[in-house]
Amino acid sequence: MKKILAVLAISVLLYACSSKKDGNMIVEGQIKGLKKGKLYLQKMVDTVLVSVDSVALLGTDTFRLTDNVDSPVLYYLTFDGNTTDKRILFFGEAGTITINDKVEVFGFNPEIKGSKNQEILDKYNLVSKKFQSQRLEFIKKDFDAKRANDKDLIQKLEEDYKRMVRRRVLYTTNFALSNADTEVAPYIALTEMYDASLQMLDTVNNKLSPRVKDSEYGKRFQEYLDNIKANQEN
Numbered sequence: 001m002k003k004i005l006a007v008l009a010i011s012v013l014l015y016a017c018s019s020k021k022d023g024n025m026i027v028e029g030q031i032k033g034l035k036k037g038k039l040y041l042q043k044m045v046d047t048v049l050v051s052v053d054s055v056a057l058l059g060t061d062t063f064r065l066t067d068n069v070d071s072p073v074l075y076y077l078t079f080d081g082n083t084t085d086k087r088i089l090f091f092g093e094a095g096t097i098t099i100n101d102k103v104e105v106f107g108f109n110p111e112i113k114g115s116k117n118q119e120i121l122d123k124y125n126l127v128s129k130k131f132q133s134q135r136l137e138f139i140k141k142d143f144d145a146k147r148a149n150d151k152d153l154i155q156k157l158e159e160d161y162k163r164m165v166r167r168r169v170l171y172t173t174n175f176a177l178s179n180a181d182t183e184v185a186p187y188i189a190l191t192e193m194y195d196a197s198l199q200m201l202d203t204v205n206n207k208l209s210p211r212v213k214d215s216e217y218g219k220r221f222q223e224y225l226d227n228i229k230a231n232q233e234n
Contacts, residue, residue: 024068025066025069025095025096025097028062028097028099031103032100032102034057034079034106035058037057038056039057040076040080043075043092052067053065067092069093069094070216071217073091073217087107088101092115093116093183097113117182117183124172124184124188131171135164138157141153176189176204180204181211183217185207186208186221190220198225201225208221
């Protein structure tokens with residue numbers, strides 16, 4: 001009887017190991033200093049954030065998570081399921097993606113390798129952060145000018161701000177056009193081109209490759225444009 005129970009126990013263990021979730025995307029790496037906790041791999045499904053895999057770390061700071069990726073989309077790597085404070089946002093795609101970070105600064109400046117779309121998005125974000133810093137500068141200067149009731153300076157700041165917005169729109173549009181064969185292009189168009197004209201949005205959409213048009217973000221971008229045009233007709 002004991003032998004039968006032992007065989008059953010081994011069979012259950014083997015089944016548990018063999019039934020470990022697998023997929024065409026592997027996310028692995030190290031979170032230095034994380035000796036106890038749980039990492040979640042999450043993504044948006046419609047408008048809901050869902051966990052597609054998780055791993056408990058007990059005495060080790062290395063991890064391995066997987067999912068099946070139909071088309072590249074953004075994923076969240078979260079610590080104990082906390083998506084508002086500690087999280088790493090990255091472009092997931094088929095293949096092996098390596099993410100290294102430190103628990104004390106989790107999500108602040110992670111090292112991400114293996115995702116072509118992430119590399120392109122990182123390049124965009126470098127310039128985007130500069131525009132964001134300029135925007136915050138304008139807000140501060142505008143506040144000070146209004147407090148001092150300096151009308152000439154207020155007008156100049158408004159004109160300079162509009163020029164900065166135009167530069168940002170042109171940069172974003174050109175970046176999307178230059179990377180029209182990647183899923184980053186429709187993603188950026190959806191999230192960053194809110195100041196762009198319909199003509200600019202159409203230009204980006206028409207330049208997308210057939211594969212990207214058929215991706216999740218490509219389809220969402222098309223729906224977004226269709227809604228804009230439908231609202232303009234009404």
